[in-house]
Amino acid sequence: xxxxxxxxxxxxxxxxxxxxxxxxxxxxxxxxxxxxxxxxxxxxxxxxxxxxxxxxxxxxxxxxxxxxxxxxxxxxxxxxxxxxxxxxxxxxxxxxxxxxxxxxxxxxxxxxxxxxxxxxxxxxxxxxxxxxxxxxxxxxxxxxxxxxxxxxxxxxxxxxxxxxxxxxxxxxxxxxxxxxxxxxxxxxxxxxxxxxxxxxxxxxxxxxxxxxxxxxxxxxxxxxxxxxxxxxxxxxxxxxxxxxxxxxxxxxxxxxxxxxxxxxxxxxxxxxxxxxxxxxxxxxxxxxxxxxxxxxxxxxxxxxxxxxxxxxxxxxxxxxxxxxxxxxxxxxxxxxxxxxxxxxxxxxxxxxxxxxxxxxxxxxxxxxxxxxxxxxxxxxxxxxxxxxxxxxxxxxxxxxxxxxxxxxxxxxxxxxxxxxxxxxxxxxxxxxxxxxxxxxxxxxxxxxxxxxxxxxxxxxxxxxxxxxxxxxxxxxxxxxxxxxxxxxxxxxxxxxxxxxxxxxxxxxxxxxxxxxxxxxxxxxxxxxxxxxxxxxxxxxxxxxxxxxxxxxxxxxxxxxxxxxxxxxxxxxxxxxxxxxxxxxxxxxxxxxxxxxxxxxxxxxxxxxxx
Amino acid sequence: xxxxxxxxxxxxxxxxxxxxxxxxxxxxxxxxxxxxxxxxxxxxxxxxxxxxxxxxxxxxxxxxxxxxxxxxxxxxxxxxxxxxxxxxxxxxxxxxxxxxxxxxxxxxxxxxxxxxxxxxxxxxxxxxxxxxxxxxxxxxxxxxxxxxxxxxxxxxxxxxxxxxxxxxxxxxxxxxxxxxxxxxxxxxxxxxxxxxxxxxxxxxxxxxxxxxxxxxxxxxxxxxxxxxxxxxxxxxxxxxxxxxxxxxxxxxxxxxxxxxxxxxxxxxxxxxxxxxxxxxxxxxxxxxxxxxxxxxxxxxxxxxxxxxxxxxxxxxxxxxxxxxxxxxxxxxxxxxxxxxxxxxxx
Numbered sequence: 001x002x003x004x005x006x007x008x009x010x011x012x013x014x015x016x017x018x019x020x021x022x023x024x025x026x027x028x029x030x031x032x033x034x035x036x037x038x039x040x041x042x043x044x045x046x047x048x049x050x051x052x053x054x055x056x057x058x059x060x061x062x063x064x065x066x067x068x069x070x071x072x073x074x075x076x077x078x079x080x081x082x083x084x085x086x087x088x089x090x091x092x093x094x095x096x097x098x099x100x101x102x103x104x105x106x107x108x109x110x111x112x113x114x115x116x117x118x119x120x121x122x123x124x125x126x127x128x129x130x131x132x133x134x135x136x137x138x139x140x141x142x143x144x145x146x147x148x149x150x151x152x153x154x155x156x157x158x159x160x161x162x163x164x165x166x167x168x169x170x171x172x173x174x175x176x177x178x179x180x181x182x183x184x185x186x187x188x189x190x191x192x193x194x195x196x197x198x199x200x201x202x203x204x205x206x207x208x209x210x211x212x213x214x215x216x217x218x219x220x221x222x223x224x225x226x227x228x229x230x231x232x233x234x235x236x237x238x239x240x241x242x243x244x245x246x247x248x249x250x251x252x253x254x255x256x257x258x259x260x261x262x263x264x265x266x267x268x269x270x271x272x273x274x275x276x277x278x279x280x281x282x283x284x285x286x287x288x289x290x291x292x293x294x295x296x297x298x299x300x301x302x303x304x305x306x307x308x309x310x311x312x313x314x315x316x317x318x319x320x321x322x323x324x325x326x327x328x329x330x331x332x333x334x335x336x337x338x339x340x341x342x343x344x345x346x347x348x349x350x351x352x353x354x355x356x357x358x359x360x361x362x363x364x365x366x367x368x369x370x371x372x373x374x375x376x377x378x379x380x381x382x383x384x385x386x387x388x389x390x391x392x393x394x395x396x397x398x399x400x401x402x403x404x405x406x407x408x409x410x411x412x413x414x415x416x417x418x419x420x421x422x423x424x425x426x427x428x429x430x431x432x433x434x435x436x437x438x439x440x441x442x443x444x445x446x447x448x449x450x451x452x453x454x455x456x457x458x459x460x461x462x463x464x465x466x467x468x469x470x471x472x473x474x475x476x477x478x479x480x481x482x483x484x485x486x487x488x489x490x491x492x493x494x495x496x497x498x499x500x501x502x503x504x505x506x507x508x509x510x511x512x513x514x515x516x517x518x519x520x521x522x523x524x525x526x527x528x529x530x531x532x533x534x535x536x537x538x539x540x541x542x543x544x545x546x547x548x549x550x551x552x553x554x555x556x557x558x559x560x561x562x563x564x565x566x567x568x569x570x571x572x573x574x575x576x577x578x579x580x581x582x583x584x585x586x587x588x589x590x591x592x593x594x595x596x597x598x599x600x601x602x603x604x605x606x607x608x609x610x
Numbered sequence: 611x612x613x614x615x616x617x618x619x620x621x622x623x624x625x626x627x628x629x630x631x632x633x634x635x636x637x638x639x640x641x642x643x644x645x646x647x648x649x650x651x652x653x654x655x656x657x658x659x660x661x662x663x664x665x666x667x668x669x670x671x672x673x674x675x676x677x678x679x680x681x682x683x684x685x686x687x688x689x690x691x692x693x694x695x696x697x698x699x700x701x702x703x704x705x706x707x708x709x710x711x712x713x714x715x716x717x718x719x720x721x722x723x724x725x726x727x728x729x730x731x732x733x734x735x736x737x738x739x740x741x742x743x744x745x746x747x748x749x750x751x752x753x754x755x756x757x758x759x760x761x762x763x764x765x766x767x768x769x770x771x772x773x774x775x776x777x778x779x780x781x782x783x784x785x786x787x788x789x790x791x792x793x794x795x796x797x798x799x800x801x802x803x804x805x806x807x808x809x810x811x812x813x814x815x816x817x818x819x820x821x822x823x824x825x826x827x828x829x830x831x832x833x834x835x836x837x838x839x840x841x842x843x844x845x846x847x848x849x850x851x852x853x854x855x856x857x858x859x860x861x862x863x864x865x866x867x868x869x870x871x872x873x874x875x876x877x878x879x880x881x882x883x884x885x886x887x888x889x890x891x892x893x894x895x896x897x898x899x900x901x902x903x904x905x906x907x908x909x910x911x912x913x914x915x916x917x918x919x920x921x922x923x924x925x926x927x928x929x930x931x932x933x934x935x936x937x938x939x940x941x942x943x944x945x946x947x948x949x950x951x952x953x954x955x956x
Contacts, residue, residue, distance in 0.1 A: 034952065037952075037954065038954065040956070189952070227956070229956050230956075231956060232955070232956060233949070233953055233954070233955050233956075234953065234954055234955075234956050235948075235951065235952060235953045235954075236952070245944070245947060245948065248944050248947065249944045252943060252944045257704065259700065259703065259704050261700055278935075278941065278947065279931050279932045279934075279935035279936075279939075280932075280935040280936050280938075280939030280941050280942065281941065281943070281944065281947065282932060282936075283932075284703050284704065284928060284932070286699065286700070286703055288696065288699075288729075289696070289725050289726060289729040290725060292693065292696070292726075293693075293696040293699075293725070293726055293729070296689065296690075296693040296696045296697045296700065296726075297696050297697065297699045297700035297703070298700055299689075299697055299700065300669065300687065300696070300697035300698055300699060300700025300701040300702075300704070301700035301701065301703060301704035302700075302704075303687050303697075303700075303701060304667070304700065304701040304702075304704035304705040304708065305704060305705060306700075306704035306705075308700065308704070322690055323690060323693070326689065326690050330687075416948045416949060416953060417948065418945065419943070419944050419945050419948075452705075453664070453665075453667045453685035453701070453705060453708055454664055454665055454685075454705060454707055454708060455664060456662075456664050457664075458664070458685075459663065459664060459683055459684055459685055460685065460686070461633075461679050461680050461685075461686035461687070461688065462686075462687060462688070463670075463679070463686075463687055463688025463689060464672075464688060464689065464690050465688060473635075474635075474680065
């Protein structure tokens, strides 16, 4: 008995699944993303989860969530949610503050009891005390109905109860005006190897769909239009997967075997796990005994001629700093991926921040310049990892690629490129028996040759001691040292001649330029776009090449009267700009809460200072 | 096995000599330093092995020992303190066709790089580690090391050290090492034989060289090197031979109820038949550990190849897994990967 629920058309909506760790929220969320993609929506996702594996049951600390922003044009995983699924009171306590007024909240009433309310910090039941009066609250006994829905199947009680996440997904399928067949299709794929569980999950999903459909509430079904994407083949990809794939692509394109030396660390581990899966592409993946072992094995592999990488997060990069200097002085290619998280020290391992910029730029003894790149979004990780590898090999220098936990573990739609579309990678490999070979003979870009052990006529020794330019003999000659410092810096600076120029979006004739870098792209781009649509004069420059900076940076910055640098730290990029381009004045907008910017707060702040 | 069996590393088409490996760099170790003997030994061993000269790679860390790569004309990499073993791990995994040698010391591998040391041993990567053990920090001018004996008076232990030293052999056995040998810088012929055996072994070979530091720790190994004492304190092990030693070859090692014991031949009816016969290939490291632990004055020190047991090597397994995956995976190139799993046309 379908009620006459009206269907609203909106550009995009944000859906969040929240429950206890172990309630299957990450699964429900990723499946919702898959269904959205099949329906033709654009999307971006972000998982919220505690650092612990199974924290105390029903506590706020134990809430695991998965947020999906989906619709026509989507650049972020969303500010606040329009639909919140709560599998227990703690989920409500944890996520109500990130929920829009007027949103639809679905709650499992089977989970509500004096004990669970107390653990979530409620003295009275929030769904009865009027505190949720500005929301549409759907009370659903999810656990019991889900369990009943698969009573005809031969599965144990626990498995039957666990289908409650699919019950929730069924309700959301209805509210989002999705075709239930698409949801079944996704379940069938996910549980291909376990047909009984597939049946149980479909039964629960259907029960959830019917429950929502027959609701007496003044529900609105929310429909979003298809994505405005260019034609092509697409998939969903997380930032960490995309990073791993970008590295594999660079290895294939350059013809250099890929070596990864790494040590597990949140939120970077998925890159190591992903590459470990791809031995068929020749990936040599070495899980080292520690972070130092990760980078040092990679330096050894690079000396031996491999495209060598190490992946980590902030505390791991701290441990790797001495070895980074070794890669700088030996002038070997080395790709270091730092998936930033909130620091200092262990900090907040599952929360995102942009606070390792200073360390990437300056965190080494001696003068040790290297390339620093930053990716914008999950899908962009593919291209930035590819470029990091390309410029590192072609210019014989280490590179640090900065991503962050938010983009590493978040996902979005990725247009699948063809390998033939990607730019060539030509490392300066020295030919056998090259008579002019000496370790530090340089080309016009000041790049030395890559002389690979095993090659006839190229025996040589390099290492951490300063060497003479050209011949590469151990030397403490004062003028040689000064020259080598200058050459290493100039070599890195010269990469700018090969990098893409900096672009701006928004109103190029505006007085105000908003500057951002790395993982804040989606939020800042969207805020500026919305302000422009509201008639405000404002422009946006988003930086991905941090060191060296694009050649036209000074020119772009000089065109604006006001420059506002927005970043998730206390002003590291702003201070870097003050150092590199002191002729301008820089205003700042900063946030250090382990959370991304919201479009709303950016708009409010930018409007105030314009 | 012989070197001819190792098909992964190309052999030189012409016979090589010491001159092929002498570098043009001035050797800057102190006159009388034990490291000179090690360099001489390697200059003999490398041509004898017969690999192409481009297929040798020497990796080192920091310390007197670690200047070694500059003095041999091969591919060489002088790393940072403590990291030689793990840098070499990357070299060997990236290119298994290289004969990889590591020059390291008791500071480099037993202290700052202890972690990498036990793990390279555990993995059984096919590389050769030369551990220059002079029981002192030389390049920083005379501080105690993790192998300095308890009570050693050094610049940082003026009243004597108050910590127990590591015995590298015990660490190797504890980390499930497959090859451990010990030699002395005063016996170049023995050192060369041992290095050759290390090169022949498939897996991580650790050669501990009891090395004299003439400046900061002279005569540290006097008990086993001095003319008067050495014969009674050196047990020269040979595979398949009874463990007999002493000035007059009248002492031997037997396996007693509580471990190894020293006995005198001809006394109490003991004959050569009662003496323990050395089996370096024994997989169980029990006896090897007991041998590695022997030390004067009660026991002789065991020299030669103490353990050479056959186990799979890490680098072989890496190649095996890659070859298996290449044969069995549908993903043959990155385009396959990009188009694998759930995709859709828009």
